[in-house]
Amino acid sequence: MSRGSGADDTEWEALAARWRALEEETSAPPKLSTRVLAVARARRRRRRLAIAGSLAAALGLVATLVSMPYGQDPQAPDHPQALAPGPPVDADPCREIDSCVTAESRLAYLTPVDEYVPRQ
Amino acid sequence: MERDLLAAAKAGDEAALEALFALHQDDVYRFARRLTWPDADAAEDVSQEAMLVALEKLGTFRGQSSFRTWLLGVVVNISRNRQRSERRRHAREAASAHDVDGIAGQADASAETEELGQIIEVAFSRLPAGQQEALHLREISGLTYDEIAVALGISINAVKNRIHNGRRTMQGLISESLGGSYGVWTDE
Numbered sequence: 001m002s003r004g005s006g007a008d009d010t011e012w013e014a015l016a017a018r019w020r021a022l023e024e025e026t027s028a029p030p031k032l033s034t035r036v037l038a039v040a041r042a043r044r045r046r047r048r049l050a051i052a053g054s055l056a057a058a059l060g061l062v063a064t065l066v067s068m069p070y071g072q073d074p075q076a077p078d079h080p081q082a083l084a085p086g087p088p089v090d091a092d093p094c095r096e097i098d099s100c101v102t103a104e105s106r107l108a109y110l111t112p113v114d115e116y117v118p119r120q
Numbered sequence: 121m122e123r124d125l126l127a128a129a130k131a132g133d134e135a136a137l138e139a140l141f142a143l144h145q146d147d148v149y150r151f152a153r154r155l156t157w158p159d160a161d162a163a164e165d166v167s168q169e170a171m172l173v174a175l176e177k178l179g180t181f182r183g184q185s186s187f188r189t190w191l192l193g194v195v196v197n198i199s200r201n202r203q204r205s206e207r208r209r210h211a212r213e214a215a216s217a218h219d220v221d222g223i224a225g226q227a228d229a230s231a232e233t234e235e236l237g238q239i240i241e242v243a244f245s246r247l248p249a250g251q252q253e254a255l256h257l258r259e260i261s262g263l264t265y266d267e268i269a270v271a272l273g274i275s276i277n278a279v280k281n282r283i284h285n286g287r288r289t290m291q292g293l294i295s296e297s298l299g300g301s302y303g304v305w306t307d308e
Contacts, residue, residue: 028149033141
């Protein structure tokens with residue numbers, strides 16, 4: 001005997017009510033929204049690092065090309081640049097991006113102090 | 121209240137953004153949980169990724185639908201992208217088939233709540249993705265047909281068809297799992 005759609009609808013409503021009750025027991029992991037914001041901050045920081053890294057590499061390349069006499073290889077063992085010690089990273093506390101000498105200090109300047117909340 | 125939170129969040133207020141997400145995180149997670157069942161880690165990843173995408177694209181939200189509708193639509197997109205991974209899909213199908221066999225053999229007319237929950241989960245997991253999305257948004261998230269159409273980017277008629285077919289399929293699967301005694305618990 002075929003059943004009417006009314007019976008089906010009634011059965012479905014009963015099923016849906018049970019289903020909703022079961023779903024109500026499921027809740028998001030604690031602090032999911034807090035973690036989302038922490039991850040967003042971490043991603044923003046990585047993007048800034050990547051951009052700063054590209055910028056620093058480009059600036060370094062330009063500086064090298066400008067300062068290098070034609071035909072002279074700064075990697076050569078007897079080249080003055082290879083013999084001179086580089087500035088220590090900590091000795092370059094730049095206060096503006098234009099005053100940063102090393103790539104590391106430029107990155108440090110561009111990177112905000114941040115924290116990452118690990119998954120619980 | 122939500123309108124104020126949204127305005128503040130768009131202006132860059134992180135506390136407002138966190139409060140806005142906190143309002144909807146259970147809805148988002150439940151929906152993601154169903155769409156990625158049985159992988160709980162995937163549900164968490166999808167929920168998190170959906171909120172991150174929403175955060176990035178918040179400026180493009182014009183308020184023409186509710187924020188909740190928009191956010192659940194993002195969950196659908198993230199979940200669909202994830203499902204394109206063949207490996208995950210195969211793993212899920214294998215797990216689903218295994219569970220159906222086991223539950224069908226165990227279930228009886230006096231199914232406990234936990235068993236019923238498993239039966240519903242399995243039946244839902246066997247629906248086509250489009251029916252899952254529409255049915256969950258309707259029955260669990262409580263969206264209207266219009267809102268579901270916006271969230272899924274389909275016509276209202278398509279929404280109605282998916283919901284209708286999804287209901288019938290789920291009813292059939294559950295009845296089958298319970299050995300044809302589907303009606304015994306509808307009077308509770």
